[in-house]
Amino acid sequence: xxxxxxxxxxxxxxxxxxxxxxxxxxxxxxxxxxxxxxxxxxxxxxxxxxxxxxxxxxxxxxxxxxxxxxxxxxxxxxxxxxxxxxxxxxxxxxxxxxxxxxxxxxxxxxxxxxxxxxxxxxxxxxxxxxxxxxxxxxxxxxxxxxxxxxxxxxxxxxxxxxxxxxxxxxxxxxxxxxxxxxxxxxxxxxxxxxxxxxxxxxxxxxxxxxxxxxxxxxxxxxxxxxxxxxxxxxxxxxxxxxxxxxxxxxxxxxxxxxxxxxxxxxxxxxxxxxxxxxxxxxxxxxxxxxxxxxxxxxxxxxxxxxxxxxxxxxxxxxxxxxxxxxxxxxxxxxxxxxxxxxxxxxxxxxxxxxxxxxxxxxxxxxxxxxxxxxxxxxxxxxxxxxxxxxxxxxxxxxxxxxxxxxxxxxxxxxxxxxxxxxxxxxx
DNA sequence: TCTGGGGTCCTAGGACCC
DNA sequence: TCTGGGGTCCTAGGACCC
Numbered sequence: 001x002x003x004x005x006x007x008x009x010x011x012x013x014x015x016x017x018x019x020x021x022x023x024x025x026x027x028x029x030x031x032x033x034x035x036x037x038x039x040x041x042x043x044x045x046x047x048x049x050x051x052x053x054x055x056x057x058x059x060x061x062x063x064x065x066x067x068x069x070x071x072x073x074x075x076x077x078x079x080x081x082x083x084x085x086x087x088x089x090x091x092x093x094x095x096x097x098x099x100x101x102x103x104x105x106x107x108x109x110x111x112x113x114x115x116x117x118x119x120x121x122x123x124x125x126x127x128x129x130x131x132x133x134x135x136x137x138x139x140x141x142x143x144x145x146x147x148x149x150x151x152x153x154x155x156x157x158x159x160x161x162x163x164x165x166x167x168x169x170x171x172x173x174x175x176x177x178x179x180x181x182x183x184x185x186x187x188x189x190x191x192x193x194x195x196x197x198x199x200x201x202x203x204x205x206x207x208x209x210x211x212x213x214x215x216x217x218x219x220x221x222x223x224x225x226x227x228x229x230x231x232x233x234x235x236x237x238x239x240x241x242x243x244x245x246x247x248x249x250x251x252x253x254x255x256x257x258x259x260x261x262x263x264x265x266x267x268x269x270x271x272x273x274x275x276x277x278x279x280x281x282x283x284x285x286x287x288x289x290x291x292x293x294x295x296x297x298x299x300x301x302x303x304x305x306x307x308x309x310x311x312x313x314x315x316x317x318x319x320x321x322x323x324x325x326x327x328x329x330x331x332x333x334x335x336x337x338x339x340x341x342x343x344x345x346x347x348x349x350x351x352x353x354x355x356x357x358x359x360x361x362x363x364x365x366x367x368x369x370x371x372x373x374x375x376x377x378x379x380x381x382x383x384x385x386x387x388x389x390x391x392x393x394x395x396x397x398x399x400x401x402x403x404x405x406x407x408x409x410x411x412x413x414x415x416x417x418x419x420x421x422x423x424x425x426x427x
Numbered sequence: 428t429c430t431g432g433g434g435t436c437c438t439a440g441g442a443c444c445c
Numbered sequence: 446t447c448t449g450g451g452g453t454c455c456t457a458g459g460a461c462c463c
Binding site: 252 | 428429430431432433434435436437438
């Protein structure tokens with residue numbers, strides 16, 4: 001008999017970005033695949049076969065170029081339009097099985113199964129096979145009485161293929177054995193730093209951690225660490241969160257393919273990032289109160305002069321209007337730009353975000369009519385960009401050059417989001 | 428030549444106030 | 446002039462996640 005009140009499932013997509021590329025290209029089955037970051041800089045996703053070749057996560061692409069060639073690794077630039085769309089399909093499919101779902105990241109969701117009919121493990125198997133059939137994306141599902149234990153179960157499901165992609169810790173006879181097989185830094189909520197610290201105390205796996213004293217853990221790892229501990233003991237501390245919160249901050253930043261020294265060029269790039277944050281704010285129906293600009297030189301080139309700085313400006317009125325954001329960004333850049341440095345990365349961050357609807361009006365706001373006209377212009381721009389591809393329409397300050405700072409040598413087509421690039425059936 | 432991008436939360440300590 | 450207690454707000458830094 002189990003006294004479990006809650007049953008969580010953690011569903012995540014196996015090697016998600018690599019699986020997305022493979023889903024539209026059956027010729028890639030069994031072939032090693034890697035997906036590269038912006039600028040094709042480093043490896044951010046690997047198929048099972050690529051992992052087996054010893055290609056680590058975050059590996060600089062240039063170092064592994066020879067191996068890619070020698071072993072016939074299929075290399076892709078990241079294609080977030082495709083991954084975002086595939087994510088939505090996977091989540092929509094999962095959502096058919098339970099109303100209690102929290103989308104946790106682009107490739108992960110927590111589901112509560114205790115209000116559903118049938119054995120949780122049977123349900124998980126059904127979810128898994130349906131997603132595979134409908135989207136072509138393989139997922140793994142772990143089941144446990146808390147989110148943290150569902151994560152543990154998910155790891156077990158992945159580790160041993162004989163589980164067939166699903167595993168349940170609920171009513172499992174030997175939970176200790178499973179916990180003992182989880183390295184300390186593989187526990188959800190324990191990263192490299194705490195992992196090292198705990199190992200210094202002789203705590204090397206989840207079973208040992210789960211037996212620690214609650215106050216001892218709290219003192220050294222804050223209340224979060226204590227929650228992780230309790231959750232491993234089966235005590236629910238981290239509930240399913242289905243609220244759609246407005247984000248606290250939105251960032252758009254890039255590392256450049258080649259260094260930028262020119263202030264005007266930098267201002268153009270920054271303006272583009274400000275415009276992107278504006279689009280995302282409007283997509284959320286939000287406005288931001290403050291905007292920060294940051295610039296950095298190449299942190300790997302210690303032989304060159306280093307400089308990094310950030311400046312924050314308050315917007316006169318919380319806004320999502322691109323020209324407002326660009327103006328603020330240019331003001332902030334003025335405050336921190338220093339000539340003579342080779343800039344390698346820059347970004348724009350907005351915060352003080354609130355819903356536009358129901359926002360408390362400030363003194364000295366421009367007349368509603370004028371605001372409405374601004375808004376109409378932005379909406380038209382967003383519609384055009386949604387239809388014809390991002391960046392089709394831009395404000396002049398963003399510059400005319402086409403994404404010259406981005407290197408994307410291995411981009412796959414936008415199969416699902418652009419009708420011109422739909423895969424052809426048959427030949 | 429070549430090393431990503433985008434988030435959240437917690438705590439300690441200082442400033443300031445009564 | 447010095448001392449004490451208690452509270453709030455803000456920021457920087459550090460940890461984590463995908």
